[in-house]
Structure formats: structure tokens, C-alpha cells
Amino acid sequence: MSAELLERGVRGAFYTLEEAAHAVDVLEENGFAQSDITVFSPIPTAEVEEHFVRPRSPVRYMTLTGGILGCITGFALTYWTFFAWPHHVGGKPVSSFPVAVVIMFELTVLLGGLFSLAAVFIFSRIPALTMKPGYHPRFSEDLFGVFVHTSEEEGKRSASRVLDGLGALEVRDEPA
Amino acid sequence: MSDRTMEKSGRAQAQIFRRVNRDILATLQRPGVGWAAMMAVVLTVLGIGVIAEVYQIKVGLGVAGYEPPVMWAVYITDFVFWVGIAHSGTLISAILFLFRAQFRTAVYRISETMTVFAVMTAGLFPLIHLGRVWYFYYLVPYPNERLLWPNFRSPLVWDFFAISTYFTISSVFLYVGLIPDIAVARDRARTRFRRRLYSVLSLGWQGTDTQWRHYNRAYLFLAGLATPLVLSVHSVVSWDFAMAIVPGWHSTIFAPYFVAGAIFSGVAMVITLVVPLRRAFGLQDYIDEYHLDRLAKLLLLTSSIVFYAYLVEFWTAWYSGSDYERAVFWDRAFGQYAWAAWIMYSCNCIIPLALWFRRVRTSWFWMFIISIFVNLGMWFERFVIIIQSLAHEFEPFQWDYYTPTWVEMAITAGSFAWFLMWFLLFIKFLPSMAIAELKELLPPKLKRAKEEVEKA
Numbered sequence: 001m002s003a004e005l006l007e008r009g010v011r012g013a014f015y016t017l018e019e020a021a022h023a024v025d026v027l028e029e030n031g032f033a034q035s036d037i038t039v040f041s042p043i044p045t046a047e048v049e050e051h052f053v054r055p056r057s058p059v060r061y062m063t064l065t066g067g068i069l070g071c072i073t074g075f076a077l078t079y080w081t082f083f084a085w086p087h088h089v090g091g092k093p094v095s096s097f098p099v100a101v102v103i104m105f106e107l108t109v110l111l112g113g114l115f116s117l118a119a120v121f122i123f124s125r126i127p128a129l130t131m132k133p134g135y136h137p138r139f140s141e142d143l144f145g146v147f148v149h150t151s152e153e154e155g156k157r158s159a160s161r162v163l164d165g166l167g168a169l170e171v172r173d174e175p176a
Numbered sequence: 177m178s179d180r181t182m183e184k185s186g187r188a189q190a191q192i193f194r195r196v197n198r199d200i201l202a203t204l205q206r207p208g209v210g211w212a213a214m215m216a217v218v219l220t221v222l223g224i225g226v227i228a229e230v231y232q233i234k235v236g237l238g239v240a241g242y243e244p245p246v247m248w249a250v251y252i253t254d255f256v257f258w259v260g261i262a263h264s265g266t267l268i269s270a271i272l273f274l275f276r277a278q279f280r281t282a283v284y285r286i287s288e289t290m291t292v293f294a295v296m297t298a299g300l301f302p303l304i305h306l307g308r309v310w311y312f313y314y315l316v317p318y319p320n321e322r323l324l325w326p327n328f329r330s331p332l333v334w335d336f337f338a339i340s341t342y343f344t345i346s347s348v349f350l351y352v353g354l355i356p357d358i359a360v361a362r363d364r365a366r367t368r369f370r371r372r373l374y375s376v377l378s379l380g381w382q383g384t385d386t387q388w389r390h391y392n393r394a395y396l397f398l399a400g401l402a403t404p405l406v407l408s409v410h411s412v413v414s415w416d417f418a419m420a421i422v423p424g425w426h427s428t429i430f431a432p433y434f435v436a437g438a439i440f441s442g443v444a445m446v447i448t449l450v451v452p453l454r455r456a457f458g459l460q461d462y463i464d465e466y467h468l469d470r471l472a473k474l475l476l477l478t479s480s481i482v483f484y485a486y487l488v489e490f491w492t493a494w495y496s497g498s499d500y501e502r503a504v505f506w507d508r509a510f511g512q513y514a515w516a517a518w519i520m521y522s523c524n525c526i527i528p529l530a531l532w533f534r535r536v537r538t539s540w541f542w543m544f545i546i547s548i549f550v551n552l553g554m555w556f557e558r559f560v561i562i563i564q565s566l567a568h569e570f571e572p573f574q575w576d577y578y579t580p581t582w583v584e585m586a587i588t589a590g591s592f593a594w595f596l597m598w599f600l601l602f603i604k605f606l607p608s609m610a611i612a613e614l615k616e617l618l619p620p621k622l623k624r625a626k627e628e629v630e631k632a
Contacts, residue, residue, distance in 0.1 A: 014186070015183070015185045015186025015187060015189060015190050016182070016185070016189060019182075033250040038384050038385065038386070039382040039384065039385040040382060040383050040384055040385075041383050041384075041385065041388060042193060042360075042383060042612060042615060043612050043613075043614060043615045044388055044391070044392055044613065044616055045385055045388045045389075046392070049385065049388070049389055049392075052385060054386075054389065057194065057389050057390045057392075057393040057394075059390050059394045059397065060393065060397065063394075063397040063401075067401075070218065077318075078328045079522060080340070081325055081326060081328060082328070084325070085325035087327060087329070094306070096328075096329060099328050099329050099334075100328065101334075102334045102337070102338075102408075102412065103328060103334065103337055104410070105404075105408060106334075106337040106338055106405075107337070107341070109341055109345060109388070109401045109402075109404070109405045109408075110340075110341040110344060110345065112397070112401045113344065113345040113349075113398055113401050114348065114350050114393045116345070116348075116397045116398050116401070117348050117352065117394070117398075119390065119394055120352060120390055120391055121379075123386075123390040124387040124390045125386075125387075126355075126379040126380055126381060126383075126387070126388065127379035127380055128380030128382075129380065130380070131380060131382060132382055132384065135382045137363035137364070139383060140356075140359050140360045140362075140363045140383055141189035141193060141194055141197050141360070141363070141364075141380075142189075142194045142197075142487040143190065144191035167183070174518045
């Protein structure tokens with residue numbers, strides 16, 4: 001038995017990322033859509049990313065939006081203050097762009113960073129109150145998981161066959 | 177590779193992954209006697225600092241020993257020192273991440289933590305320096321109904337923006353990095369309290385491909401944003417001084433000089449913290465001579481930059497033809513604060529020269545000793561820049577000699593205790609090493625261990 005049958009899908013576990021990535025390819029060849037497959041990994045997964053033809057992460061747009069917003073806020077805050085409360089010193093101009101640049105820069109970084117954080121939360125769907133189906137604590141330890149979302153008996157059987165054929169392990173707690 | 181070899185290799189990898197989890201999570205076990213004793217000392221010193229601050233609030237800022245024209249003294253020295261300490265954290269986590277320097281993996285969590293706690297410590301000093309700390313909100317630079325609108329031409333206002341941005345972004349960076357590792361701790365928590373704590377803090381992280389995809393992207397952007405921020409923050413701190421026309425401060429070299437100094441002191445503090453931590457928790461396989469050697473090289477590089485900046489300062493003072501500049505630098509080397517200046521030159525320029533020798537760079541004992549000297553030297557650097565320059569301003573009738581009082585020294589000691597208190601709490605509650613990244617980029621000793629398991 002290499003895969004565990006669950007109510008909402010089939011889970012297989014592998015020792016390596018390469019095996020998990022290969023399983024994704026084979027599952028696709030067997031008619032499973034990418035959107036029905038979730039890979040769990042204990043390490044940052046550049047390799048699995050390469051196997052999925054998923055759209056590029058939209059995080060960058062959020063970062064850019066935050067950055068631009070911060071820059072505009074910095075400019076607006078300084079220039080508004082310059083003119084709303086003018087300091088007339090020695091006949092010099094009331095406003096000073098180099099001074100505004102410091103504030104604009106800091107707020108660009110600040111809002112860019114905060115928007116990036118918000119992007120991780122929004123797109124990764126965290127904080128999550130309930131765990132996604134298919135997760136097992138060993139997927140944060142030593143194993144890579146592949147979960148196929150399917151509620152049909154036929155789909156479950158087919159996914160199990162594929163994962164079995166690839167030598168997936170049964171997930172169970174083992175002493176370290 | 178045959179199926180059998182692949183399986184063997186996979187099993188070996190899984191075994192090493194389990195070992196990484198076990199070893200790093202072992203740091204979160206019930207505190208031992210050593211930890212408790214250290215915490216007791218730290219809390220005692222912090223208590224003394226708090227008593228000194230309460231005394232200062234009750235009696236007035238006069239107990240701080242300010243002596244006109246030295247109206248910025250030890251509190252501002254401490255502020256700049258702690259902001260400086262904060263710098264290497266983001267350098268190691270962000271800049272070295274962008275440069276793909278693998279040695280950062282083992283030490284970046286400790287340095288990021290150090291960054292956040294050092295900024296928290298630094299942030300106390302403008303408030304303490306205020307005297308009437310309950311009016312702190314006057315510092316917050318936003319147009320307000322108190323008719324005290326911020327003057328954006330003042331570098332102190334820039335500083336507020338820089339430090340608060342730095343604190344926020346460093347905290348975000350630290351927390352984002354921690355999320356997958358807290359999930360590891362959640363999955364292995366043994367007590368109910370810990371399970372609940374880590375469940376909340378890990379935000380339901382499961383390490384799915386989608387989560388990693390967005391996470392990796394955001395981490396990259398955060399590193400990209402934090403990199404110029406590191407350089408900007410200590411530049412802005414240096415402008416607190418360089419924008420004033422005080423001889424000894426008014427110099428264009430201040431920004432790069434302060435940034436290099438900050439990284440120098442920060443790396444030294446990382447070494448000061450890592451050496452005992454590694455020993456106390458048996459993390460020898462994770463932080464070894466390879467990491468120490470690279471940190472030492474970073475220390476040597478920044479020491480050389482700082483040394484160069486010291487020399488350039490003297491040269492520009494002479495070349496400027498300004499009598500006041502020349503007088504300040506002559507006084508710095510041979511005047512009333514020469515003792516402090518020579519402590520600074522010895523600790524920051526002479527002692528680090530030992531790092532040219534590989535045997536010193538890979539010796540835990542000597543690196544710890546050198547890091548302590550560098551910390552001391554960098555504290556004195558700020559002391560010299562601030563106090564000696566102010567005490568020797570333009571006209572001889574202005575000159576004076578300032579001596580710190582017991583209140584200032586107690587508060588300074590208290591700040592070290594405050595910093596260490598947070599650090600000690602952190603290492604007992606959250607993973608002090610990046611578990612997920614350590615698994616991805618195994619340190620040299622674990623790589624060898626994995627190969628041995630494969631061969632067996």
C-alpha cells in the first residue's frame with residue numbers, strides 16, 4: 001500500500017523532491033489537472049514550481065503597488081507640511097525636494113514591505129483556521145507529499161494506482 | 177542513478193532532515209540551570225537600569241551628567257551603538273541572500289533576531305534622553321493639532337522615519353522567515369500550551385507548493401527592499417551628526433563610515449552570541465569553522481573600511497585648512513579624551529588585524545575574545561564621535577570635560593540586559609535556526625553525514 005485513501009482525495013509521500021515532482025508529471029499524464037494536485041514540502045520548493053505551469057506569483061504587483069503608494073505618500077506628506085506650515089528661513093525656498101526624497105524612500109520601503117507581507121497572507125491563504133486536506137505532520141519534517149483532490153471512486157483508484165506505481169510510501173509516524 | 181541507489185539516497189536525506197528537526201527543536205526544550213542563572217543575572221541588571229531611569233524621571237535629567245556643550249552624551253552613544261548592532265542582521269539575511277552566500281543559512285535567524293531586539297533597545301534611548309518621557313508623542317512627526325508641526329529639514333525627523341521603517345521591515349522579515357519553522361515546531365509540540373502558541377503563530381502554514389511559491393517571491397522582494405534600507409538607515413543616523421556644523425561631525429564620509437562601522441559591530445555581536453549558543457545547545461554540526469571563517473572575513477573587511485575612514489577623517493581635517501577641524505582631531509588623538517580614542521583605535525583597527533591569520537579566524541576562543549573587543553571599540557567610537565566633538569567645539573571658552581554618571585552607566589548596562597532578556601526568551605520559544613533552509617542547503621558537516629549514511 002503506497003497511498004492512503006482519504007475522504008477527499010489520495011495522498012502519497014516520497015523521500016525526495018525529485019520523486020514528488022516526477023509524480024506530478026505522471027499524474028498529469030494520467031489525466032489529472034494541475035489544479036487538483038497539491039505538493040507539500042518541508043523545504044522551499046523551486047523544483048516543484050518548475051513542474052507546475054501555474055501563473056507567476058502576483059506578489060510582485062502588490063509589492064510594486066505598496067512601493068508606489070509609499071513614495072506618493074512621502075511626497076504628499078512632506079510637501080503638504082512644507083506649505084501648510086511654512087518655515088521661512090533666510091529667504092530660502094519653503095520646500096526642499098532632497099529632504100522629501102529621504103521620507104519618500106523610507107515610506108516606499110515601508111509600504112512595499114507591508115504590502116509584500118499582505119500578499120503572502122492573501123495569496124497563500126493564511127492565516128488559515130483549518131488545515132488543507134492531505135496534510136501530514138511529517139510533511140514539515142522529512143517527507144514530500146503529493147495530494148490528489150478527487151472525490152470520485154474512479155479518480156481515487158486511478159490516483160492510488162499511479163502513486164503506488166511510483167513507489168510512494170505510506171505516511172505514518174515513525175520514530176526519529 | 178538506479179532505483180535502489182535513489183531510494184537509499186532518499187532515506188539518507190529523510191534521516192538527515194529528521195535530525196535537523198530534532199537538533200534545532202531541542203533548543204526549545206525546558207530551560208536548564210544555565211539558562212535560568214543567566215536570566216537571573218540579566219533581570220537583576222535590568223532592574224538596576226530601571227531603578228536608575230525611575231530615579232532620573234523623579235529627580236530630573238540633571239542626574240544624567242550633561243555638561244554644556246555636551247548635551248548629547250551616553251544615551252545618544254547607546255542609541256547609535258544599538259542601531260549599529262542592528263545592521264548586520266539585515267545584511268546577513270537580506271544582502272547575503274541576494275548574493276546567494278550559503279554560509280548565511282546557519283546564522284541568519286540569530287542575526288535577524290538580534291536586529292529586531294537591538295532596534296527595540298535603540299528605540300528606548302531617544303525616550304530616555306527626552307527626560308520627560310511621557311511627552312514622547314511630540315516626537316512622532318505628523319501634522320497635528322498641537323501646532324508643533326514636523327520640520328522635515330531636520331535629520332532627527334528623517335531618523336524617526338528611518339528607524340521605525342527599519343524596525344517594521346526587520347520584524348516582518350524575521351516573522352516571514354519564521355513561519356515555516358514555527359509550523360515545524362507546531363507539528364512536534366509536546367505540550368498543549370506550545371501547540372496552541374505555535375498553531376497561532378504559524379498561521380496554519382502547511383508548506384504547499386502554492387504557499388512556497390508566493391512565500392519565495394515575497395521573501396525575495398523583502399530582501400530587495402531591505403537591502404537599500406540597511407544602507408539608508410545608518411546613513412540617516414550619521415546625518416544626525418553630519419548635517420550639523422560641529423567640527424568632527426560635519427563630513428561627507430560619515431554615511432559610508434557609519435554603515436561600515438555598523439556592519440562591523442553587528443557582525444561582532446553575531447559572533448559574541450553565536451559562540452556560546454552553539455556550545456550551549458550542541459549545534460556544532462550546524463555552525464562550524466566554515467561559518468566562523470566567513471564571519472571573520474566580513475569582520476576583517478569592515479574593520480579595514482573603518483580603519484580607512486579614521487585615517488581619512490584626519491587627512492581631511494588637515495587638508496581642509498580649517499583651524500577648528502584640525503583642533504578637534506588633534507584633541508581627539510592627544511587631548512582630554514585621547515584615552516577613549518585610543519581604546520577605539522586599538523579595538524577596531526589593531527586587534528582585528530589578527531584576523532589575517534586563518535588559525536585565529538577558525539578559533540572559537542579567539543573569535544569570541546576579538547568580538548568582545550570590537551563591541552567595546554565600537555561603543556567607544558560613538559562615545560568619541562559624539563562627546564569628544566561636542567566637548568571641543570569652536571571657541572576655547574566652550575570647551576568642557578564630561579564624565580558619565582552612575583545613572584547613565586546603570587541605564588547603559590540595563591540596555592544590554594534588556595537586549596539579552598529578549599534574546600534568551602527568543603531562543604527558548606522560537607527556532608533560533610532556519611530549519612527549512614538548513615534542510616535545503618545542508619551545512620558541510622551534515623552533508624558529510626548524509627554521504628556516510630548513503631554509503632552504509
